[in-house]
Amino acid sequence: MAQLARVQSFGVSQDGVGAGENQSTDQPFGDGVDPADLHGWRFGTASWPGRADSGGNRGLDDYLMHDYDRNIGAEIMGRNKFGPVRGPWPDHEWQGWWGEDPPFHTPVFVLTHHERPSLTLGDTTFHFIDASPAEALAEARAAADGKDVRIGGGVSTVREFLDADLIDTMHVAVSPITFGKGLRLWNSPQDLEDRFFIDTLPSLSGVTHHLLWRR
Amino acid sequence: MAQLARVQSFGVSQDGVGAGENQSTDQPFGDGVDPADLHGWRFGTASWPGRADSGGNRGLDDYLMHDYDRNIGAEIMGRNKFGPVRGPWPDHEWQGWWGEDPPFHTPVFVLTHHERPSLTLGDTTFHFIDASPAEALAEARAAADGKDVRIGGGVSTVREFLDADLIDTMHVAVSPITFGKGLRLWNSPQDLEDRFFIDTLPSLSGVTHHLLWRR
Numbered sequence: 001m002a003q004l005a006r007v008q009s010f011g012v013s014q015d016g017v018g019a020g021e022n023q024s025t026d027q028p029f030g031d032g033v034d035p036a037d038l039h040g041w042r043f044g045t046a047s048w049p050g051r052a053d054s055g056g057n058r059g060l061d062d063y064l065m066h067d068y069d070r071n072i073g074a075e076i077m078g079r080n081k082f083g084p085v086r087g088p089w090p091d092h093e094w095q096g097w098w099g100e101d102p103p104f105h106t107p108v109f110v111l112t113h114h115e116r117p118s119l120t121l122g123d124t125t126f127h128f129i130d131a132s133p134a135e136a137l138a139e140a141r142a143a144a145d146g147k148d149v150r151i152g153g154g155v156s157t158v159r160e161f162l163d164a165d166l167i168d169t170m171h172v173a174v175s176p177i178t179f180g181k182g183l184r185l186w187n188s189p190q191d192l193e194d195r196f197f198i199d200t201l202p203s204l205s206g207v208t209h210h211l212l213w214r215r
Numbered sequence: 216m217a218q219l220a221r222v223q224s225f226g227v228s229q230d231g232v233g234a235g236e237n238q239s240t241d242q243p244f245g246d247g248v249d250p251a252d253l254h255g256w257r258f259g260t261a262s263w264p265g266r267a268d269s270g271g272n273r274g275l276d277d278y279l280m281h282d283y284d285r286n287i288g289a290e291i292m293g294r295n296k297f298g299p300v301r302g303p304w305p306d307h308e309w310q311g312w313w314g315e316d317p318p319f320h321t322p323v324f325v326l327t328h329h330e331r332p333s334l335t336l337g338d339t340t341f342h343f344i345d346a347s348p349a350e351a352l353a354e355a356r357a358a359a360d361g362k363d364v365r366i367g368g369g370v371s372t373v374r375e376f377l378d379a380d381l382i383d384t385m386h387v388a389v390s391p392i393t394f395g396k397g398l399r400l401w402n403s404p405q406d407l408e409d410r411f412f413i414d415t416l417p418s419l420s421g422v423t424h425h426l427l428w429r430r
Contacts, residue, residue: 058428059414213273
């Protein structure tokens with residue numbers, strides 16, 4: 001069974017923006033982008049871990065919500081998804097955005113030019129590597145215990161893996177909002193249709209899900 | 216966590232037909248209906264167990280293919296889905312359509328007015344019960360080890376459970392074919408929109424998937 005490189009539950013706006021400029025501790029998604037703008041569809045699903053009641057959407061949003069970590073054995077993320085610090089690490093006190101029990105539950109490879117010791121929080125271990133996309137993918141596959149590797153983002157990281165033609169499947173959720181500026185995954189999904197088949201799937205929540213797989 | 220009653224991967228035509236009249240050993244889906252007419256979309260997916268190569272559709276069809284048995288702990292089926300014998304069992308030699316290793320892998324409750332001893336094939340055990348939909352669902356839930364119960368069909372069985380308002384979610388795959396006659400699940404999905412939310416999702420294969428969940 002092939003080990004796929006998959007993008008899952010990647011949220012962008014109608015105009016393809018996945019994050020604003022100037023990400024910082026106070027605004028993890030950068031200028032003008034509230035996480036709920038792009039990820040709010042997940043909070044309405046029956047599978048959302050934070051739900052208190054037994055209701056919620058059980059349609060496509062929910063299928064994709066609970067499919068996020070199916071058969072995933074490792075993740076690769078850019079440094080900005082780990083945290084807002086840029087350049088050399090001043091120390092190792094910053095342990096990332098993700099709290100004491102990060103939602104990955106696998107090895108996570110953080111791409112950075114500034115290595116530091118691996119960090120285990122809950123059942124997630126972050127490894128900091130200075131590697132090309134192809135090298136990082138080889139390392140993540142070896143750590144994934146035969147399972148797939150999630151390319152976790154952010155935008156720049158997904159684009160690097162697309163440019164290197166290393167992505168096998170993508171699930172991108174387009175929310176009904178337009179930003180006009182910011183970090184852009186694409187102008188439209190059709191940018192990728194020379195290389196990928198695309199299912200374009202409108203859900204009742206107003207989000208349109210795009211599932212892409214290699215031609 | 217609630218134990219849902221779920222219809223999964225139920226195939227019908229544009230005009231809502233899930234099987235023809237006169238099912239028999241030679242034509243399990245009845246007059247004029249070839250299984251591939253309604254279920255061919257599954258054979259094209261990457262997850263189809265019979266695939267020899269590593270290709271195949273990895274879009275929505277594939278998500279729904281591999282979601283078929285996620286969190287399912289028991290199935291309920293009508294007698295016609297077990298086999299073509301009608302009335303009292305002449306003997307117990309007929310072991311169903313499903314071969315020596317049926318694809319259910321859970322307890323299966325077969326609704327029939329003619330009980331017979333339980334039958335284990337592979338890791339599937341068929342129980343034959345003379346019960347109302349509500350009684351059968353209670354029995355299946357007790358056997359499902361906390362998981363959901365799949366209402367497996369055929370058409371008449373799904374309709375009985377809908378009439379008793381016992382279904383929580385449905386995935387119905389509408390194939391681009393019209394039969395004009397046969398056993399009909401619905402005239403259109405809108406028949407159910409008073410009770411269910413509906414995501415209507417066209418896939419590249421030509422099949423339109425409908426995901427329904429209770430309002």
